[in-house]
Every structure is written in C-alpha cells, then in structure tokens.
Amino acid sequence: MHNMMGYTMGHCPRILVCEHDHSVRQQLYRKFQATGFWVDTAATAGEALARLEQRRFDAMTISLVLSDQDSLTFIQDLRTLAIELPVLVTSIRATRGTLPPAMAAALGEELGLDDGPEPEWVRKAADQARIIFAVKTACQQAPERRPRILHLEPDGFSAGLVNAALGKHTDLRQVRAPQHLDDALCQGPYDFVLFNPLFEDDMGEALLHRVASVYPRTPIVLHTQYQLRHDEPDLWPLDHDMSPAGFGLIQALRNLVLHSAELPQRAHA
Helix, strand or coil, X not given: CCCCCCCCCCCCCEEEEECXXXXXXXXXXXXXXXCCCEEEEEXXXXXXXHHHHHCCCCEEEEECCCCCCCHHHHHHHHHHCXXXXXXXXXXXXXXXXXXXXXXXXXXXXXXXXXXXXXXXXXXXXXXXXXXXXXXXHHHHHXXXXXXXXXXXXXXXXXXXXXXXXXXXXXXXXXXXXXXXXXXXXXXXXXXXXXXXXXXXXXXXXXXXXXXXXXXXXXXXXXXXXXXXXXXXXXXEECCCCCCCCCCCHHHHHHHHHHHHHCCCCCCCC
C-alpha cells in the first residue's frame, strides 16, 4: 500500500478515525494501519476537533452517532471553522467472523452482539431512522438555512422514505439511476451526500468516483451499515455477502483522498 499515494503525494495519507465505541475504534485503527494509512483516533467530537486543530489530515471517518454531538452538526461546525477535508460518515457493525469461540463470545458481549442477525427489514428500518434523525438534528441547529443534500439511492422504497421525512426540511436532490447523476451534480454544490453504495452492476464505486471528482470535500454519509470482520482486508456493506455490490470502505477512503489531493490545500483554523 505504500505506493498508493507515492506517485501523487509522496507520503502515506494521514486519517482521523472518530468512533465512539472503543473496541470498534481500535479495530479500525489496526485495519487502516495495515493498509498503509497513518491513523489518529478520537472518541468524541471534542477530541476530533482538538486533533484537527493540531495537524492536517488527508481525510476523516466519523461515526454517525457520537456521545457528545451528532456527526452532521459537527461537520457543519468544522465548516464554520474553515476546516475542510474529505469525510466519510459511517455506521460500523462488528462481526465475530472467524475468531476463536472464546474470543468471539467476549467480543460479542462487549459490543452487545446477539447470537443471530435481526430480520433484514428491522435493520434497514433502523438504518433509515438513524440517518433521518441525524439530518433532522443538524437542520435544527441552523433553522434559518435548509441543507442541500444529494441522495444516491437505487431502492425506490428507501428513496421514498427519505423524501417523505426530509423533503420539507431540506433541499433534497435524489438520484436512483446512474445516468441521472451528472445532471444532479450540475445542480450543486451540496452540504453533504447521502450515498447507498448498493447499486447494481458494481456501479457504486464508479458513482463514488464521479461524486468525489466534482465535490471531493463534500462529506459523504454512507447510507448502509458496514461490517467489521477480522478475516477481510476491507470493510464491506452488511448485505455484500448476499449481493456482491457496493464498494469497500477503505477503497472509498483512498478514492476521496486521491481526488482531494488534486486541490490546493487550504489553511486550517
């Protein structure tokens, strides 16, 4: 991985991982380090802000849910402070994978994992609710301004839920088919992008490239849960085993860093 950035930046990218769960944070640290990133971590928005004020980072991942502040409001605060960098907002689910039974049981107890997956519709409804709650909370912090959101969602039902919940509170532009993306990008800029990577025909990564090439520092909220497995070098959407679509979280971060590296660096507050 050391050649990943060498031909463009001359160094391995430094990223900040902001994750409230200690076990998940440490596992993400090790996984990102193993793929060639320099990694700093933070458990709260306050800690992340302190890190961002101390040094420049090439990108940041941040948990959708934090203990001291919702992630989208925190991103808005960073803009106010003129701190701009590529951001992936994530929802990570740890899985026991191929760990030895004793270690798997301990990890399951620490992370609150049960012995089996919940029904798919329950999980998807919970994903929708978390995203909608985070967006509405961020809107309430600045009621005088309607956030501009680009929503990439191939599923019509999910797109309808988001539109019904957020259409009155935001300027929402939805894209359900790849051929409509360029027109939507012309309608920008956007405050952030809601992105379900599970497009058919492996189109998710191509769409990510397109979005990042036009708006490399617009935060992207990944609108699906990613699973953290010990037996995989990358993290994949939770539904990847059933339908091998979408893109890996680490690969997505590489893409954002590469596109952002082409822009002049801005001073941080």
